[in-house]
């Protein structure tokens with residue numbers, strides 16, 4: 234798959250109506266309880282997985298939730314007990330999510346390595362970022378991570394916080410010895426995130442840097 238397309242998968246956000254205000258969230262926490270997931274019980278469903286960071290909950294989406302992410306973002310937000318944001322998945326990314334769903338259904342034991350994870354800012358009950366592993370552990374027992382955050386929330390340490398927790402979790406999973414990542418060599422923000430999380434550069438081409446953090 235074209236690397237640029239894969240990277241764009243992690244930029245699903247940002248087409249919604251932008252709400253005023255920044256961190257810390259000042260919006261009320263009233264409304265339905267957070268993260269009441271729906272759609273369990275079909276091949277590829279996860280045991281609902283959530284990772285907590287100080288400011289976010291990072292949630293592994295189920296097959297049904299990924300269908301909503303693709304087709305009805307408001308329904309996904311509703312299912313997770315979030316505020317309606319007006320966001321939606323970019324049209325060109327829908328086939329990529331469809332492919333991930335199909336992987337999850339065919340290989341349910343690897344669902345956590347194929348699904349999308351969304352980073353929800355606790356104070357605002359809003360999805361501010363999206364992360365994913367690009368498949369199950371490879372021959373070197375490595376999993377590759379990708380991520381993108383809503384531009385409105387950049388440079389507040391959120392990606393570092395979420396990626397750090399995803400990496401910590403992944404390195405604790407059986408069969409995972411390392412997490413790898415790649416960045417375009419102009420992508421200073423992403424490079425900085427990886428550095429802060431503890432990745433080191435292991436190789437490079439004229440356009441890309443390849444990163445790794447081990448157990």
Ligand SMILES: CC(C)(COP(=O)(O)OP(=O)(O)OC[C@H]1O[C@@H](n2cnc3c(N)ncnc32)[C@H](O)[C@@H]1OP(=O)(O)O)[C@@H](O)C(=O)NCCC(=O)NCCS
Nearest residue numbers: 379380381382387388389390391392393421422423425426
């Ligand atoms: C990469 C990305 C996820 C970072 O998200 P973020 O929440 O802003 O990241 P953080 O705030 O945790 O850290 C960003 C760091 O980059 C630094 N940074 C950002 N732009 C920079 C620039 N132009 N020059 C130097 N440093 C820069 C910030 O200062 C910060 O470092 P610091 O904490 O040392 O000050 C976000 O920019 C993004 O979504 N980009 C588009 C998708 C993408 O490129 N994904 C990665 C490919 S898989």
